[in-house]
Amino acid sequence: MTGFITLFTLLSMSVVALFSLRQSNLTQSVVLFSGVGLGSVVLFFIFNAPDVALTEAVIGSGITAVVLLIGIRHMHKEPEIEEVMMENRRGIRRIAIALLVLLTLLLLGKTLLGALSVETSNAGQALLEHAMQAGAANAVTSVVTYFRGFDTLGEVAVLFLAATGVGLLLTVEKGEDAIYIEPNFILRIGSGFLFPLILLFGLYIIVHGHLSPGGGFQGGVVIAAAFLLLFLTRRRFGLSHKIVTILESGAGMAYVLLGLTGLWLMGLFLGNFLPHPAEKIGMLVSGGIIPIIYILIGIKVGSEISYVVEKLIKRSHDV
């Protein structure tokens, strides 16, 4: 059944992607594009990667579509008919090139297939054997926060740089240029009711990152989605710049300090200096510093993505 589902999902993803590109209405195009993300969520579940599936569901087909829609809302000029016609004409002229490229890619795929009859190697098999010593039930979490913890520090730095860039670009000198539509009664009350629930769900995903699929990245983005709801329904609501700065930089510094403490006590950066016995695997308090690192990542990602979303929606000066 695996093969059939994979084939069907990939084909429908391709069709949806093609339709998404051929739409002349950008909003429809983005909505169809999030369908492509949904297809890859299904595929990641089939490939036994629930962590990646959760990430793709939250980020790939969720927040990415929201970011694109906000962008369309800011660039709200409707294309003139002439422009769309020109676009389509260019499209037809270039289809030939694209088909040629596709043919080359397929030929490449076919040659790759010949080479792929050998077993794909398992770089992580050795890590998997040591995963028991890390003390977390979720091996992907062990890899992200412990075995490759230094890389994750770099990745969080990339996220920080992107957030800084967004903040730098989208700063209006005077006043604000917010996307806002007066919400009706149900939306206003419903958002107040849903906000704590979504926040709780995000915190749950962060705290249980070492036990089940999920973790700091996914939970942080869910928290940002909760704030997105408030930005859209409450005109005066804004993040306090001071609190965001303290949370963001505090989490980053705590991450580095945790790593340096490990270097001091254990002789290696991000060494697991807290007790993490293998028999406690599966408990909420287990895995030594692994859940602490993921909680720090969750705080950092949550505040960064919330800041990015607020900037994209409001483009305001004093945030």
Place this chain on the structure above:
Amino acid sequence: MFENLLTWLDSPQTLQAIVVTGSLLLFGIGFYGLLAYTRIIKILISLSIMESALFVFFLGLASDPHKTAPILGDLFKNFEKMNDPVPQAAILTAIVISLATMSLGISFAIEYYKRTGKNDIAQMDALGEKR
């Protein structure tokens, strides 16, 4: 007949072939969009489609359907016969980075639009190019 087809589709080699050709098809569609369309949002969508294809390609080749997800549970007490966690961790971080680059690109596009009123690369002439 149908059962035979299903078992043929399930064999590891066919599965790999499906993943490789399917994700390359998706990649090709994204590449076509990148070349053929001129509005910035369309170009960003094309890039995202290409990224999705890449993630599917990577994970599809790295995973083995006969092994389980690399998470311990009530029925799985040891890290044995589990999928490789390293590609999953790599793709997880790549997805997060793709969101960051996407929002940076969108904010560049918004700022350009607010300054010049253009959201189409065919019309951009800020550096004095001829159209």
